Amino acid sequence: MPKTIKKLAVLTSGGDSPGMNAAIRSVVRTCAYHNIECFGVYRGYEGLIEGDFSPMDARSVRGIINKGGTILKSARSKEFRTKEGRQKAFDKLVEAEIDSLVVIGGDGSFTGALIFNQEFGFPVMGIPGTIDNDIVGTSHTLGFDTALNTVVDAIDKIRDTASSHNRLFFIEVMGRDVGHIALNAGIAGGAEEILIPEEDLGLDRLVESLNRSKKSGKTSSIVIVAEGDKIGKNIFQLKDYIDENMEGYDVRVSVLGHMQRGGPPSCFDRVLASRMGVKAVESLLEGQTNYMVGLINGKMELTPLDNAIKGKTKINLELLRVSDIMST
Amino acid sequence: MPKTIKKLAVLTSGGDSPGMNAAIRSVVRTCAYHNIECFGVYRGYEGLIEGDFSPMDARSVRGIINKGGTILKSARSKEFRTKEGRQKAFDKLVEAEIDSLVVIGGDGSFTGALIFNQEFGFPVMGIPGTIDNDIVGTSHTLGFDTALNTVVDAIDKIRDTASSHNRLFFIEVMGRDVGHIALNAGIAGGAEEILIPEEDLGLDRLVESLNRSKKSGKTSSIVIVAEGDKIGKNIFQLKDYIDENMEGYDVRVSVLGHMQRGGPPSCFDRVLASRMGVKAVESLLEGQTNYMVGLINGKMELTPLDNAIKGKTKINLELLRVSDIMST
Amino acid sequence: MPKTIKKLAVLTSGGDSPGMNAAIRSVVRTCAYHNIECFGVYRGYEGLIEGDFSPMDARSVRGIINKGGTILKSARSKEFRTKEGRQKAFDKLVEAEIDSLVVIGGDGSFTGALIFNQEFGFPVMGIPGTIDNDIVGTSHTLGFDTALNTVVDAIDKIRDTASSHNRLFFIEVMGRDVGHIALNAGIAGGAEEILIPEEDLGLDRLVESLNRSKKSGKTSSIVIVAEGDKIGKNIFQLKDYIDENMEGYDVRVSVLGHMQRGGPPSCFDRVLASRMGVKAVESLLEGQTNYMVGLINGKMELTPLDNAIKGKTKINLELLRVSDIMST
């Protein structure tokens, strides 16, 4: 295999997720292993445009595998959406003789990478990092598993107080257009209902279901609501509706918010990040470009960035059914 | 010592807090140790009025020391605020030949207990259980330490994402009229500012402080806000004000909510609960009544319920100063 | 589909693992959903022989999804290994008109189930519960993911003190004949070396590797050792060898032990358990028998118990390579 790359840059872009640091560490160490010079770019595409990057060696990434967030910091860059911005970024890379780029982020970040490649022919490779698990080409995005555990831990805590007071809790979790977090965490948290963007349960059926749940002897209930759920305008309106249309429940709302994005990554996310970093660098080394690395049937596979961007992950219908049966 | 009591009832009342189960366990086992019959009352004073209690022995409380919430459930009872309600409760106790009552709860619950004693001469003993730490006569209420660790863990997670994006986060924590949670968790979470009900920092000083913080090189900031803080009407208005009056920060809000009330109690809360349960039962056995057990200078002490109710805990001014110095 | 089963029994057998309770809950609720009577058998095959089982309905399994261990308790039964023991068990089942059995456990438990079926034609279905992940027919056994997170959390803590003192730690993790826990947790914990039963690194290469690691600037090191590792007789002998053959390291040993088997299951294990319980009951309902349910390429699949027992899971060679590259 001809050594096609000599200097590689890595950046994190978009919303951060647990495991990004582990992925940075893996990219850097894989470069060290293959004697490729590695540069860390700060604040995503913003830093690329400003030439804000510095060399990283195996020791630069010491002690970060268990840290949430990203030591390279992340940002959303308006300028990189312009041709001028991307030109500046290209110039900075050329100036530093960097010949390949690993982008850790979500679909927005990959769109940028793909356009950048199309315009300048610059070799790019994507690593899917987002807690939402909404990217085609990988069964798990980096941070998804960790976020699930964070959410489930919070549900467990809320369950303690819910069942002490016979309360109904609406708990909002992240996941803008997809219900993966809500569905998995809802099952694991023993939620009575799970409201997701992919399925409009309808308010009447929700009330009906909660009433059935109550009759069956449950004295408290948890309803998990994905951010992007289609039923109500927002979770507080949901509460109001239930307050008006159901008796005997003291209804409360909890919006879990940004703590879902942080915390030490789970074992799964650290291993996944380590594997993805190796695969990303070695794929570039083999002359591949415009791909995203991903986990498919337990193996590291490449998916064209184009597919990763255009596709839409689907909810596992089996899980919906399991959820229904579990709330018997 | 003459054995003054033979049948004791225990209930949890008001908002639940981690450690209540450990306290129930301790009351029950101390009764078993002294051959006192023990009854668990369900749903606080509500259950007392309805005669909803059942005998508990040492094995009834197996495996609950590490569970949040309260197996006896809690409730706020309107009826117990009436003379008629309390009469019913008294009748039920007399009927069951119960001769003493341990109430685990906050100041509202203690007020009920005190009136109940004044009207019927029924021996009562209080155990302070609330995460707010707002009860005079104990340096720590049950659940306070656990809630602090829960809050700090959440702040750590939010810090991960805040520092990855150069964001300013307002984090609302519990503590209606007192800033104990905010102040301690704020220091432990490395917050740049802490807004508490006891002190009106003022919006101008907040902006000034955040600007100073930024100039000193900080790229992200965390501001902890107690529920009952006096500055703004609520935390979202605070955000709006900062959005308008400060540049360069992407401001976000996180309301931690009810998960602060749940979770396995910390070692501290479990030991405290165990000590309080022993002290409560043995004090009743010694003929004491109308007291609350508490931790004062590391020792179990009794405080008249009257004092516990009327008093108001004060914020530790040393902590305020430490917080200021730490955000240098 | 003709309703082939009316009364189903479920038991847990062998070493317990986090997620067993979630699986019991799922079996019980799936039975309730399909109007099948469900019985919980205590202490595995022991309880079956003694007829120690009782009916469970949807409410019997309330609040157990997040509890480690098994509410049905587990045991290893010598008597069930005899024909007489199995005959007794069969008689008890017939007496209670139970017509199918779900066994949650490892390969030993499945062997018992298979023989039981062969002798009496009794319908059995297996759910793989063990932290070791050593069962063919599922990418993940119940409890594996949780155990990994427990181990990684312990490694993180030990790393804190190791790096404060420039120490070398040998950490022993569970996994008798297989290195799955060691390999995954080792990568996630940033271990410098991982010793597993499947691969004999050799003591010389270990010393060499640690020396290289030291030269590269690392001031502390973590070596993960699977219980069943082939190099030394045990981990304390490993320590002695390194003490004698390497300079400049203060070597310590930590044996993580049984805490690896407990704790609240991770989100992954709870969802997996819920899915497996549904699949197990519904497969029996469809007339299937002598299978184990498992996760294959993300889907619930059946594997003949015979294959599950005889097969041997293999270590993922890609992970070994990732581990090598990461310790660059």
Add this chain to the structure above:
Amino acid sequence: MPKTIKKLAVLTSGGDSPGMNAAIRSVVRTCAYHNIECFGVYRGYEGLIEGDFSPMDARSVRGIINKGGTILKSARSKEFRTKEGRQKAFDKLVEAEIDSLVVIGGDGSFTGALIFNQEFGFPVMGIPGTIDNDIVGTSHTLGFDTALNTVVDAIDKIRDTASSHNRLFFIEVMGRDVGHIALNAGIAGGAEEILIPEEDLGLDRLVESLNRSKKSGKTSSIVIVAEGDKIGKNIFQLKDYIDENMEGYDVRVSVLGHMQRGGPPSCFDRVLASRMGVKAVESLLEGQTNYMVGLINGKMELTPLDNAIKGKTKINLELLRVSDIMST
């Protein structure tokens, strides 16, 4: 108050404990607040002797409040026990114009500090950092509270598996000469017996107690053993004794080991560390020397180093009694 100090050095010495980083952060930021130059010394007294220290400002300690271990690293120095070693250290300090020293560590470290002061008149101040809580002059040493939570979490996990299998577990916890960890964690973990160095229960009484426990209906038991317990030579011999002298229990041993020293500090330890750092620096600023800062009745107080070293903390007898009653 005349500003008596201008340049201050801080070091961590002896065994590390969670909260040391938070204390370093507090010392550094308090120096920044008072415009004192601050130097961090690496590897304790070793680094002092070698002049291995560098200036630290408020930003140097960013993001360490929640990290276990010590960023300054720790070591035990043989050379500092010699007059020559201490002379070298003094020369290095004089050379750098450093005029005061904060030592974070245990009694061994304080002995060194005291001798150093007596020989050279160099102002020193101690901050008690050890998980053992064995230092007179403070109700809590840094790291004690965190270690307790770590131990209790491990006991909870082991309890899961113990109660699933009707097992008796001996769990060894740290605390060489004192039983503070064992006693507190034992109560919080619901242990049936707690063996501590301060009290020789005797093997016969242990067997008797376990038998009583069994008769009362307990099907599993946890015995917490402090490292320095006087009963048996070690925990494995204890197991052998019980194996021989008790029937019906499957006895297991778990040695928790060094993970007790690591992990993110609890809220309590972070607040305590922050308070101690402020008190230490400001006490030196007020011209105090040869003291240790400590928590006494909830307040920051100074204790002469001499007393801190010579004294011996006593076990809280009330806790022993509580433990007895709880295992009813």
